[in-house]
Amino acid sequence: MDKLLDVKNLEVNFKTYGGTINAVRGMSFDIDRGECLAIVGESGCGKSVTAKAIMGLIPCPPGEISGGSILFDGTDLLKLDRKSMMKIRGAKIGMIFQDPMTYLNPTMTVGKQIEEVLKKHTNYTKKQMTERIIEILNFVGIANPKRRMRQYPFELSGGMRQRVMIAIATVCTPKLLIADEPTTALDVTIQAQILELIKSLQKSMNTSVMLITHDLGVVANMADRVMVVYAGKIVESGVVDDVFYKPQHPYTWGLLSSIPTLELKNKEKLPSIEGTPPDLFSPPTGCAFAARCAFAMKICKEMYPETVDLGEGHHCACWLLHEKAKNVRQSFNL
Amino acid sequence: MDSSDIITDEMFTVVGKDIENYNLITRPSLSYWQDAWIRLKKNKVAMLGLAIIIFYIIMAIIGPYMTSADYRMTNSAIADQLPSKEHWFGTDSLGRDLWARVWLGARVSLTIGFAVTLLNQFIGIIIGGISGYFGGKLDMIIMRIIDVLYGIPSLIVAILVILVRGESGIASLIIAMIITGWIGSARFVRGQVLQLKNQEFVLAAKVLGASSMRIILRHLIPNMMGLLITNITMAIPGAIFSEAFLSYIGIGIQPPDTSWGQLAREGAQVFMAYPWEIFLPSFFISTTMLSLNLLGDGLRNALDPKMRGTAKV
Amino acid sequence: MKRYILQRLIISLLTIWVLVTVVFILVRLMPGDPFISEKMTPEIRKNMMEYHGFDKPWYVQYFKYLNNLLHGDLGLSLKYSNRSVNTILAQSFPISADLGIRAVVLATVLGLFLGVMAALNNGRFFDYFCVIIAIIGVSVPDFVAGSVLQYVFGLKLHMFPIARWESFRHTVLPVVALSLNTLAVITRTMRSSMLEVINEDYILTAKAKGLSDCEIVTRHEIRNAILPIVTILGPITAGILTGTFVIEQIYAIPGMGRFYVSGINDRDYSMILGMTVFYGVFLVAANFVVDIIYGFVDPRIRISEK
Numbered sequence A: 001m002d003k004l005l006d007v008k009n010l011e012v013n014f015k016t017y018g019g020t021i022n023a024v025r026g027m028s029f030d031i032d033r034g035e036c037l038a039i040v041g042e043s044g045c046g047k048s049v050t051a052k053a054i055m056g057l058i059p060c061p062p063g064e065i066s067g068g069s070i071l072f073d074g075t076d077l078l079k080l081d082r083k084s085m086m087k088i089r090g091a092k093i094g095m096i097f098q099d100p101m102t103y104l105n106p107t108m109t110v111g112k113q114i115e116e117v118l119k120k121h122t123n124y125t126k127k128q129m130t131e132r133i134i135e136i137l138n139f140v141g142i143a144n145p146k147r148r149m150r151q152y153p154f155e156l157s158g159g160m161r162q163r164v165m166i167a168i169a170t171v172c173t174p175k176l177l178i179a180d181e182p183t184t185a186l187d188v189t190i191q192a193q194i195l196e197l198i199k200s201l202q203k204s205m206n207t208s209v210m211l212i213t214h215d216l217g218v219v220a221n222m223a224d225r226v227m228v229v230y231a232g233k234i235v236e237s238g239v240v241d242d243v244f245y246k247p248q249h250p251y252t253w254g255l256l257s258s259i260p261t262l263e264l265k266n267k268e269k270l271p272s273i274e275g276t277p278p279d280l281f282s283p284p285t286g287c288a289f290a291a292r293c294a295f296a297m298k299i300c301k302e303m304y305p306e307t308v309d310l311g312e313g314h315h316c317a318c319w320l321l322h323e324k325a326k327n328v329r330q331s332f333n334l
Numbered sequence B: 001m002d003s004s005d006i007i008t009d010e011m012f013t014v015v016g017k018d019i020e021n022y023n024l025i026t027r028p029s030l031s032y033w034q035d036a037w038i039r040l041k042k043n044k045v046a047m048l049g050l051a052i053i054i055f056y057i058i059m060a061i062i063g064p065y066m067t068s069a070d071y072r073m074t075n076s077a078i079a080d081q082l083p084s085k086e087h088w089f090g091t092d093s094l095g096r097d098l099w100a101r102v103w104l105g106a107r108v109s110l111t112i113g114f115a116v117t118l119l120n121q122f123i124g125i126i127i128g129g130i131s132g133y134f135g136g137k138l139d140m141i142i143m144r145i146i147d148v149l150y151g152i153p154s155l156i157v158a159i160l161v162i163l164v165r166g167e168s169g170i171a172s173l174i175i176a177m178i179i180t181g182w183i184g185s186a187r188f189v190r191g192q193v194l195q196l197k198n199q200e201f202v203l204a205a206k207v208l209g210a211s212s213m214r215i216i217l218r219h220l221i222p223n224m225m226g227l228l229i230t231n232i233t234m235a236i237p238g239a240i241f242s243e244a245f246l247s248y249i250g251i252g253i254q255p256p257d258t259s260w261g262q263l264a265r266e267g268a269q270v271f272m273a274y275p276w277e278i279f280l281p282s283f284f285i286s287t288t289m290l291s292l293n294l295l296g297d298g299l300r301n302a303l304d305p306k307m308r309g310t311a312k313v
Numbered sequence C: 001m002k003r004y005i006l007q008r009l010i011i012s013l014l015t016i017w018v019l020v021t022v023v024f025i026l027v028r029l030m031p032g033d034p035f036i037s038e039k040m041t042p043e044i045r046k047n048m049m050e051y052h053g054f055d056k057p058w059y060v061q062y063f064k065y066l067n068n069l070l071h072g073d074l075g076l077s078l079k080y081s082n083r084s085v086n087t088i089l090a091q092s093f094p095i096s097a098d099l100g101i102r103a104v105v106l107a108t109v110l111g112l113f114l115g116v117m118a119a120l121n122n123g124r125f126f127d128y129f130c131v132i133i134a135i136i137g138v139s140v141p142d143f144v145a146g147s148v149l150q151y152v153f154g155l156k157l158h159m160f161p162i163a164r165w166e167s168f169r170h171t172v173l174p175v176v177a178l179s180l181n182t183l184a185v186i187t188r189t190m191r192s193s194m195l196e197v198i199n200e201d202y203i204l205t206a207k208a209k210g211l212s213d214c215e216i217v218t219r220h221e222i223r224n225a226i227l228p229i230v231t232i233l234g235p236i237t238a239g240i241l242t243g244t245f246v247i248e249q250i251y252a253i254p255g256m257g258r259f260y261v262s263g264i265n266d267r268d269y270s271m272i273l274g275m276t277v278f279y280g281v282f283l284v285a286a287n288f289v290v291d292i293i294y295g296f297v298d299p300r301i302r303i304s305e306k
Helices: A047-055 A082-088 A110-121 A126-139 A158-170 A188-205 A216-222 A240-245 A250-257 A298-302 A323-332 B002-006 B019-023 B032-042 B044-066 B098-134 B136-150 B154-165 B170-197 B200-207 B212-248 B260-269 B276-303 C002-029 C042-052 C058-070 C085-120 C125-139 C142-156 C168-198 C201-208 C213-225 C227-231 C233-250 C256-266 C269-297
Strands: A003-016 A019-032 A036-040 A063-072 A093-096 A176-180 A208-213 A225-230 A233-239 A307-309 A315-317
Touching: A003 A047, A003 A208, A019 A047, A019 A063, A019 A208, A019 A233, A036 A047, A036 A216, A047 A063, A047 A093, A047 A176, A047 A208, A093 A158, A110 A126, A110 A158, A126 A158, A158 A188, A158 C201, A176 A188, A188 A208, A188 A216, A208 A216, A216 A240, A225 A240, A225 A250, A233 A240, A233 A250, B032 B044, B032 B276, B044 B098, B044 B276, B098 B136, B098 B170, B098 B212, B098 B260, B098 B276, B136 B170, B136 C002, B154 B170, B154 B212, B154 C002, B154 C269, B170 B212, B200 B212, B212 B260, B212 B276, B212 C142, B212 C233, B260 B276, B260 C142, B276 C125, B276 C142, C002 C058, C002 C269, C085 C125, C085 C168, C085 C213, C085 C233, C085 C256, C085 C269, C125 C168, C142 C168, C142 C233, C168 C213, C168 C227, C168 C233, C201 C213, C213 C227, C227 C233, C227 C269, C233 C256, C233 C269, C256 C269
Parallel strands: A036 A208, A036 A225, A093 A176, A176 A208
Antiparallel strands: A003 A019, A003 A063, A225 A233, A233 A315, A307 A315
């Protein structure tokens, strides 16, 4: 039980002029050393907010972490003062973002942007920093690093820019790498390369990876464990094979069946989950997915389901798994 | 969890999806202009600016008739007086009623301000629109010309033009200010047209067989209207300032005609002794420019499509 | 980059040529006999004839004119009949330049500072305060500001002298009056530029590196927000320049602007002609310099395209 990251009951709100948004409503999960956890869910379900909360990047105001704890390597990040948190950010925890064009400073050379991290977190001399920059650029697969480090982001291709982002996040050998939709803005061939890169970094640096994505294919490729998030809560989590081959939550069923496959016949409508996620200004008291669930029961609307332990780390929060729902399961052949 | 006490079998009856609630339209749909108007109305400062401008325009029309005196009469006996019951704004160095002169001046200043701006924009739309829409060699030539002309300082040229014409009435001023004034507008319109014409709704119109004229009139211009209106509102203060400036240095409106700038010039000559006479037109110039700037700011925010839907109906 | 500089240079030269030609044409169109005045002595009349070539056909006059200009000879004044425009400029330009530079420096330094602070305090009192000051500053013409300052601080409160350009204390009111417009514009522009930059994605990356707020503001936000300011430096220079016409009048400062304005009022066409050319060339040159600066500051232009 060597947990690098242990999040318990995290709650994050945003106060806006329209009311309070409950973005994260009590999420608990953990990541072991060296493992890759994928977080899957629709846009707006709270996955990015969780990542930013761990990094301490939630602006407060209007944001507010109203509950829970985030234990990183034994320290509760939520209790740290700003200075200590700044030491961890960028050095012990690295983060890469979705769109490398907009996430890199357009008026600063690539080399300088990496150097910044080293300057802040290490005591390297100028020579050592230059060497380290060349080293990390090589490592992330950028040819000709000496030339590239003097170039600006707009001179690089999309794939190269994402590699630079990865370099920035990993140059200080962090223990945890958070990747927020790292491949969404790239085309498919580059996607594969970037994912391979992250995988190899994970192995060689023994870094844990928290991978946020809405692409189930990426999850299958990369992750050891996966957790499915809906409306600010975790609805199912477990080892990837368990969740993909033995899913227990209706939302997970919906997600898995909405992946277009080669077997779809011509003119067949692409399967999707009807409806939209609930308004987080006033989240429902019961299960948030009930309104879109074909199997919803009265109790689903009234009370939030208990989380059931299905063994081997596979958890699911659904009333269908309750013993009293046996008849329902039988009638639907679940 | 003690909730397990109150979990009954009955609660496990299937209820299914509840999608209808999600498809409710929560707000009546608004057109772009309705939405913008609502947002503008909420901006108290912009509405105040609008009110002031409308007030000044009304006063410019009826103001001079509100005094009984003949405002052209000079009477050195009552020169340089502060406001009183007969002369609400006092009198100037030649004994003329300042209330009337201010509003007469308003006629000239406001007319020049609006006319110059509208003409500049109009010329700019035509030239910029043609250049941007038709592109190619024509565009290149026009762009080069605009580039070269853009660097010529407009006030300096305006001064020369007025000197050439020999007289400095309203017409002279307007012509002088337009000669280089259209350039900024042309550049802007060209940029907008270039941006818009590559968008898909233009392609769709072309595919449906619309003529160039129709595309320009029915598609391009309405999409630019919001920005154009904002630009016009923000450009009028510049024109008013230019007129005031030119008149102040002596090359604009000449006496006995008057404008706010001309009044400021007259006031400057007796400034030390009677500061009131320059502060009065200065106040009106400044408040007009201020009101238009505030209104323009408000318009820009209201017409910004990115902020659409933030108004509560 | 080289291509860019060359392109801007060519356009600038073309602009100057057009301006100079326009001036030539316009002056020839002026009513009456602009260059002859009753007070002229025969000797001066002879100088004028030689300089302008009035008795020769127009194309000869044009080339004479261009030739004169290329030699830096801007002609003779009608009013100050024993002085050439060049002499007048040599005396008065340094004063105007002094006034102008002080105003620009004050406006820029203070404007950048206020703009950044306002953006960092977005939504709070200081921000509203700056926005209001900026809007008022943009709406009040320089002759109004000049007069008001002169009246309040010079006449009534006796804090500063109200005219002339003799000591540092003399410079305070005119410089402040001249700088107000520009100060407002820079504050506004910097504020909105900063606000845009603060919300950019790469600032989030910077935060994720663990950088301190101060480092983020200086190295990332200001560095990027300042680009649009460079583009408005050209119009700002023009504004300050025309501002000197008015401010020098109000404060009786013996600068170029005052001569120019009195030249206009006296219909001293010869001097107007010379000074117009000078102003025009100055502004075009200033715009050219600004373009070069922008080329250095924006890396997208600095790196030459292949």
